[in-house]
Amino acid sequence: MSEQSFLAGKHRHHGNIAERMVHGLQQVMEHALDAEAISATPGLLQQLDPRIKLLSLLAVLAATLLASQLTTLLLLFVLAVVLALASQISLSRLYRQAWLSVLLFSGMLALPAIFMVPGERLLTLPLLHWHITRQGLSSAAFLLGRAEVSASFALLLMLTTPWMHVLKAMRSLGVPVLLVALLGMTHRYVFVLLQTASQMFEARRSRLLAPPSGRMARQLVASTSGVLLGKALQLSSEVHMAMVSRGYRGEVYLLHNFHTRKRDWCALLLALALPLVIVWNHA
Numbered sequence: 001m002s003e004q005s006f007l008a009g010k011h012r013h014h015g016n017i018a019e020r021m022v023h024g025l026q027q028v029m030e031h032a033l034d035a036e037a038i039s040a041t042p043g044l045l046q047q048l049d050p051r052i053k054l055l056s057l058l059a060v061l062a063a064t065l066l067a068s069q070l071t072t073l074l075l076l077f078v079l080a081v082v083l084a085l086a087s088q089i090s091l092s093r094l095y096r097q098a099w100l101s102v103l104l105f106s107g108m109l110a111l112p113a114i115f116m117v118p119g120e121r122l123l124t125l126p127l128l129h130w131h132i133t134r135q136g137l138s139s140a141a142f143l144l145g146r147a148e149v150s151a152s153f154a155l156l157l158m159l160t161t162p163w164m165h166v167l168k169a170m171r172s173l174g175v176p177v178l179l180v181a182l183l184g185m186t187h188r189y190v191f192v193l194l195q196t197a198s199q200m201f202e203a204r205r206s207r208l209l210a211p212p213s214g215r216m217a218r219q220l221v222a223s224t225s226g227v228l229l230g231k232a233l234q235l236s237s238e239v240h241m242a243m244v245s246r247g248y249r250g251e252v253y254l255l256h257n258f259h260t261r262k263r264d265w266c267a268l269l270l271a272l273a274l275p276l277v278i279v280w281n282h283a
Contacts, residue, residue, distance in 0.1 A: 031097070032191060038159045043087030045160035050169035052264040056271035057157050063274035064149045068282050070138075073145035076274075080152035087160050098151040106147040110140035163187055165258075172258070193232055200224050 039046060045053065060076065067073050084094055119135030157166070164184070171180045204220060 034093075035159050036162065038087075038089060039162050041088045043089070043160065045083060045087040045156060047263075048160075048267055049258050049260045049264040050161050050165040051172050051258060052260065052268050053157055053161060054166070054169045054173065056268055057153055059268075059271040059275060060153050061150055063278050064146050064153075066275050066278045066282075067146070068278075070141055070145060072278060073142070073149055076149045077145070077152065080149060080156065083156055084152075087156065089156065089159055093159075094152060094155060098155045099148060102147050102151045103144065106144050110143040113139040113143065169258070189232070189236065192235065193228065196231060197224070197228050200228060 048056075064073065064076060067076070081091065081094075084091065114132050114136040115130045117133055117136035117139050119133035121131045122134055122137070123132040124130070125132070161169075167180050167184050170183075171177065201220075201224060204224065
């Protein structure tokens with residue numbers, strides 16, 4: 001089967017573990033292709049300088065950490081929703097890729113705070129005799145709110161900016177070249193391994209006359225993972241030697257040059273004003 005058939009994602013398999021693995025790899029590739037397509041649309045955030053967007057993200061994250069009222073976090077969350085709509089990003093995508101996963105993960109961390117933080121009792125659970133306090137609910141709400149707002153703005157940056165532009169912006173702002181090189185190579189190798197693994201699973205499955213049993217499917221996944229690890233080590237060595245022989249020293253070079261315009265400076269000033277306003281209101 002051709003490479004394009006994997007990226008198209010037309011085949012859906014929900015059977016044994018091997019088929020679910022192939023389906024999961026295809027979904028990851030689909031998300032990556034969708035993100036590249038979104039970054040090329042003429043939305044509000046897509047038209048801003050990547051360096052400005054990166055600095056603005058840091059300012060918004062600072063404002064999120066400094067917020068001491070749930071109303072402030074709610075306003076920041078509404079701002080993220082408005083920017084997403086203005087950048088032609090659907091709320092369903094934010095829900096799938098950020099809000100739901102952050103809610104589940106942060107909710108597990110925030111749940112004990114409802115009972116462990118001392119304060120005014122609001123409710124007592126029957127049988128367990130655990131007390132839910134107002135301060136505990138507030139602590140859990142702050143944790144969830146900060147996590148959701150931070151994840152929303154970070155996802156907006158990644159969906160509206162090509163990854164190589166993000167790396168170049170980081171390098172332009174003084175991020176060490178070693179860190180930029182590690183991020184760039186990690187990102188590239190992740191998708192190379194995803195594509196290779198998808199092809200290997202599909203090639204093995206196309207040679208089977210019948211769906212494999214549970215035990216055989218697990219053996220298939222284990223053997224394919226071992227072969228994939230060997231290929232990854234060999235590929236990393238070959239790619240490193242090829243890049244060094246061509247003069248690669250970790251710097252990110254693009255044909256596209258960044259240009260800062262008036263709207264970029266206006267966006268940066270607005271972003272920098274957020275933490276200042278929050279500090280001034282709570283002073």
